[in-house]
Amino acid sequence: MLLIECPYCGPRDETEYHYGGEAHVPYPEDPAALTDRQWGEYLFYRRNTKGLLAERWVHTAGCRKWFNVVRDTATYKVQSVYRLTDPRPSTGGAL
Amino acid sequence: MVEQTGTDLAGLRRSPLAHLAETLEQVSAGSDSVTVREIPFLNMVGIRVDPDSAVASTLAGITGVGWPSAHGEVTGAVGDSAVLWLSPDEFLLVTEDAVELPPGLDGSPDGALPTISTHPLTVRLVAAMADSGQPGQVVDLSANRTTLEISGPHARDVLEKGCPMDLHPRAFPVNTAVSTTLGPVQVMLWRTHEDTWRLMPRSSFAHFVAQWLLDAMTEFTATPVS
Numbered sequence: 001m002l003l004i005e006c007p008y009c010g011p012r013d014e015t016e017y018h019y020g021g022e023a024h025v026p027y028p029e030d031p032a033a034l035t036d037r038q039w040g041e042y043l044f045y046r047r048n049t050k051g052l053l054a055e056r057w058v059h060t061a062g063c064r065k066w067f068n069v070v071r072d073t074a075t076y077k078v079q080s081v082y083r084l085t086d087p088r089p090s091t092g093g094a095l
Numbered sequence: 096m097v098e099q100t101g102t103d104l105a106g107l108r109r110s111p112l113a114h115l116a117e118t119l120e121q122v123s124a125g126s127d128s129v130t131v132r133e134i135p136f137l138n139m140v141g142i143r144v145d146p147d148s149a150v151a152s153t154l155a156g157i158t159g160v161g162w163p164s165a166h167g168e169v170t171g172a173v174g175d176s177a178v179l180w181l182s183p184d185e186f187l188l189v190t191e192d193a194v195e196l197p198p199g200l201d202g203s204p205d206g207a208l209p210t211i212s213t214h215p216l217t218v219r220l221v222a223a224m225a226d227s228g229q230p231g232q233v234v235d236l237s238a239n240r241t242t243l244e245i246s247g248p249h250a251r252d253v254l255e256k257g258c259p260m261d262l263h264p265r266a267f268p269v270n271t272a273v274s275t276t277l278g279p280v281q282v283m284l285w286r287t288h289e290d291t292w293r294l295m296p297r298s299s300f301a302h303f304v305a306q307w308l309l310d311a312m313t314e315f316t317a318t319p320v321s
């Protein structure tokens with residue numbers, strides 16, 4: 001069980017959250033101009049990082065806010081938690 | 096048909112746990128350490144607003160209660176008007192039940208469209224929000240959730256069987272309210288007194304939550320084998 005610290009509510013059990021995949025995947029500036037391959041890569045292609053990964057979580061059973069978590073995908077250790085309006089934390093180039 | 100609905104709206108309502116009222120009463124009567132009952136038809140108003148905005152001050156002037164500023168906080172008083180913190184810009188106002196037919200439903204010629212709320216305070220808040228022209232939302236959510244009250248010296252023991260929160264008084268003092276889960280169900284949990292808690296599940300989950308509580312209470316309510 002992960003204990004994740006919601007930036008608004010504090011530490012809560014993993015069961016109160018839903019996972020939203022990799023963070024900082026930019027929405028295409030002009031989606032209509034994309035080829036099918038580019039659109040498919042935007043939708044489905046992710047880094048599949050082993051190690052520190054910035055990812056989105058939503059506190060479904062609590063404040064219902066989205067926020068970002070930097071988590072080690074190998075150890076599950078949560079390194080930091082930040083709001084969508086906060087700057088992306090430095091992770092020593094691991095991301 | 097209009098005549099029928101226009102006379103006694105309150106009498107037509109049926110609470111989500113009306114069918115279990117007798118069971119809850121019987122089980123509670125058999126225990127001196129934990130009791131449970133439904134408090135039906137509390138007025139609940141969902142308010143989304145920036146608490147620092149001008150319209151937030153206007154709304155607070157109408158409720159007479161300030162805004163809670165952090166997770167877990169409740170302003171106002173249980174049994175009167177209370178505002179629960181749901182998120183930095185979302186709040187739940189809980190007040191006592193009241194039913195007043197709005198213009199348009201009461202047969203009067205004024206009022207083109209009836210408001211969707213029959214609670215006078217809610218109607219005033221909705222109007223103030225609309226008149227402000229500012230971003231925000233005031234919605235009557237009274238039918239969204241019902242309220243279960245569980246009390247007694249073993250009430251916390253019962254809740255701790257299925258709630259991931261730390262409910263010890265040092266972490267969860269009186270008049271704390273949070274959105275969390277009980278078993279698999281999302282609920283608002285509000286400690287109103289030392290040994291008294293309110294659980295607010297959505298209406299369609301109320302039956303499950305009540306049955307869950309009855310099951311969890313068994314060790315404190317069952318007749319001991321002699």
Ligand SMILES: [Zn+2]
Binds near residue numbers: 006009010059063065
């Ligand atoms: Zn939260």
